[in-house]
Structure formats: C-alpha cells, structure tokens
Amino acid sequence: MKRFKALALLIIASLLVLSLAGCGQKQQSGENKVKYPEKSINVIVGFSAGGPTDLIARGIMPIVQEKLGVGVGITNVPGAASATGANQVLSQPKDGYTLFFGSEAMSTWQVMGTADMSPTRDFVPVKVVAQAIPVLAVPPNSKFKTVEEFINYAKQNPGKLRISTAGPATVPHVSGLLLEKELGVKFTYVPYEGGRPAITAAMGGQVDATIEMVQSMVEAHRSGQIRILASLTNEPVEGLEVPAIGAKYPELAKYLPYGPYFGLFVPKGTPDEVVDVLKNAMDEAVKDSRWLDYCKKLYLIPIDYSGDEAVKFIDDWTAKAAWILYDAGVAKESPEKFGIKRPNQ
Structure with missing residues (x-):
C-alpha cells in the first residue's frame, strides 16, 4: 500500500513538472514573438527623386505608413539601374526596418552584367502594386x-x-x-x-x-x-x-501590356511575421481610394500581387525581358547562366 502511494505521488509530481515546463515554453515563445514595427521604417528607392519609381513609392507608402502606425521615410539611392540601392538594403539587418521599393530594372541586373542579384532569389516581393504604360x-x-x-x-x-x-x-x-x-x-x-x-x-x-x-x-x-x-x-x-x-x-x-512593374520588397531571410505585417498593410493600401485615384491620374495599371502570385509574375516578366535582350545581342550574359528559362518552354 505504501509503495502504491509513493508511486502515485511520483506520477503526480512528474505531471506537475511537465505542466510547468509547458507553461514556461509557452511564455518563452510569447516573449520571442517578433514585435513589429516598433520604430520608423526606411524605404530605399534606387532612382532619383521625381522618377517613375520614386513617384509611385511616394504615392502608396504614406498610406502604408497610416496602416502601420509608424513613420515610413523614403531615401533615394540612385545608381547602377537601382542595384546600388538594393545592395544597401541587403547589407542591413533583415528586420523589416530597411525595405526596397523596386521596379522592372531588377529583372535585367543579371543578364546585363549589372549585378548578380535577382528580384525573387535575393528578395521577397511583399506586394507588386502597379504597372506603367x-x-x-x-x-x-x-x-x-x-x-x-x-x-x-x-x-x-x-x-x-x-x-x-x-x-x-x-x-x-x-x-x-x-x-x-x-x-x-x-x-x-x-x-x-x-x-x-x-x-x-x-x-x-x-x-x-x-x-x-x-x-x-x-x-x-x-x-x-x-x-x-x-x-x-x-x-x-x-x-x-x-x-x-x-x-x-x-x-x-x-x-502586352508591356510596361515596368513596381512594388515593395524585403531581403530574403526577413522573418515571416514581419513580411505578414507589411503584406497586411499593403493589402489595405492597394484598395484605398487615394491610391486608386493616384493610379488613374498617372495612367498606371493598379495590380495586387503578393506571395507565389507575385513571384510568378516577376519571374515571367524577367524571362520575357531577359530573352528579348539576349536574342537581340544586347545582353552581356545568357539567361541560361542564371536558370532563366525561355518563355513558353
């Protein structure tokens, strides 16, 4: 009988320890959850102020700022078909506080010998928001x-x-x-x-x-x-x-329509929770009447691609442009070198 009571007490004690450990893990998990955003965000545009990419970024990012509840600034870092700005973004911590507002120029970096960077290999497209005509x-x-x-x-x-x-x-x-x-x-x-x-x-x-x-x-x-x-x-x-x-x-x-795309990107490796917060803010921004009016004023085609849909759109656009440039003898590198398949293959 004493042995039975001792065994029962041991089982109860073991269950209590496991229960406390589980609570501790849950508490620790909650403490490790990414809190974002907690400070201002810097968005790099790889072209000079007043150009198409800059104008489009300044049309939608103030709306995103409202949705996020923190300041969102835009910094112009022109050079090398926007690759200079993109490299600056990649050199920063992947914490969601330095973003890249990019364009179709990203799709020609590799074949033109500008930089061995890819819009979908090195970045995550949070949202592609517009095409110009x-x-x-x-x-x-x-x-x-x-x-x-x-x-x-x-x-x-x-x-x-x-x-x-x-x-x-x-x-x-x-x-x-x-x-x-x-x-x-x-x-x-x-x-x-x-x-x-x-x-x-x-x-x-x-x-x-x-x-x-x-x-x-x-x-x-x-x-x-x-x-x-x-x-x-x-x-x-x-x-x-x-x-x-x-x-x-x-x-x-x-x-057709054949025109440049524009969108918000984060470096590959940015926490999913951060990407989700940005995506949710962009989801609301692209439906905002102020953005739609802005697109109409500038004759932009508003689009709303994120996740796999955005990746497919950009990869298809990249393949189309890369092979046209290569077939015309303009590209410095073959698209095949970077695994870019010829369209319709």
Whole structure:
C-alpha cells in the first residue's frame, strides 16, 4: 500500500513538472514573438527623386505608413539601374526596418552584367502594386500621323528611324526590340540618361520617335509638343485617345501590356511575421481610394500581387525581358547562366 502511494505521488509530481515546463515554453515563445514595427521604417528607392519609381513609392507608402502606425521615410539611392540601392538594403539587418521599393530594372541586373542579384532569389516581393504604360510618340511636325505609317516606313527603311530611349535595357529599349522581333522592323537607338532627356530630344526633332511612359508625355501630347501614336497595350488607355498597338498588330498581343512593374520588397531571410505585417498593410493600401485615384491620374495599371502570385509574375516578366535582350545581342550574359528559362518552354 505504501509503495502504491509513493508511486502515485511520483506520477503526480512528474505531471506537475511537465505542466510547468509547458507553461514556461509557452511564455518563452510569447516573449520571442517578433514585435513589429516598433520604430520608423526606411524605404530605399534606387532612382532619383521625381522618377517613375520614386513617384509611385511616394504615392502608396504614406498610406502604408497610416496602416502601420509608424513613420515610413523614403531615401533615394540612385545608381547602377537601382542595384546600388538594393545592395544597401541587403547589407542591413533583415528586420523589416530597411525595405526596397523596386521596379522592372531588377529583372535585367543579371543578364546585363549589372549585378548578380535577382528580384525573387535575393528578395521577397511583399506586394507588386502597379504597372506603367509605355507609348510610342513622334515630334509634333513628324510626317507620321498613325502608327501604321510609322511601322510601314520602318519596314521599308531598316535602321533609318532613330528612337530615343532612357538607356540600354530599359523598358523603352526593350519595347523597341519587341517591335523589331515581331513586326520585322529595324530601328537605330539613341540612348539618353533617363526618360526626360529622351522625350525632350523627340520634342525637338533630334530623333524620329521615342518610347516612354505615358504619364511623362501626356501633357506634352495634349499641348501639341509631341504626338503619341499608340500605347503598348491590347486595349486603349482610358482617358487617352490613341490606339492600342496590340489591336493593330495582333502578333504583339501575347507580350502586352508591356510596361515596368513596381512594388515593395524585403531581403530574403526577413522573418515571416514581419513580411505578414507589411503584406497586411499593403493589402489595405492597394484598395484605398487615394491610391486608386493616384493610379488613374498617372495612367498606371493598379495590380495586387503578393506571395507565389507575385513571384510568378516577376519571374515571367524577367524571362520575357531577359530573352528579348539576349536574342537581340544586347545582353552581356545568357539567361541560361542564371536558370532563366525561355518563355513558353
């Protein structure tokens, strides 16, 4: 009987110890839970103030700031197609307090030999929020009144038409290469340091045409300083009375709309809890009427991709751009070197 009582007491004592240990683990787990955010957040933009990436970041991040309840500042770190800013973000602790607001430039870093960084290998896309729309435009006194006239002349006179771009491997440049690939034309490209001087060159008749984002040219178009011939879309752009090039040339449709993407990124390795907090704030921000009005004002296509959907969107975009650049002889490295598969393979 005494042995039975002793055994019972031993079992009860063991259960009590296990119970206390479990409570301790739960308490410890609660103490280790990430508390975020507790201080201001810095968002790095890899381009100068006033450019498309900067404007879009400044359109949505103030709304995100409201949702998070802490200050969100934007720092411009231009250089190397935004790779300089991206490297600065990767050099900081992966704690969610230094973020990157990136664009399609990330998708060409590797094949252009800019940096061995990938938007989905080295970063996590918290949310892709918008695409911009490129348009083809000519000087106000150009003999070309329609996109068909422009393309027909280009077919008959290979290399004679000079197109200004914002630089090698930019969306305007790749857009021109896309027209060459699918329509059997050939252009001569005149690279500038950014979109603004490329537009100015077209306005002044220094080149035969330019390709740039619609928000950068719409006012000049309306005032007669430049003439937009077509948007690089399949459907006409609301509020812009110009044809969609995909409707004129169906062979382009599979690539369109072809425009840069923009979104918020964190370094790979950032705690999931931090990513979730940022994603939830971005989920609310992209539905906010102020953001949607901002997109309409700038002729942006609002999009809402996160998680696997964002990764697929960016990987598909990267493959499309990388192989167009490589096939045209512009890329310094083969996409295969980085495991980028040719589209539709």
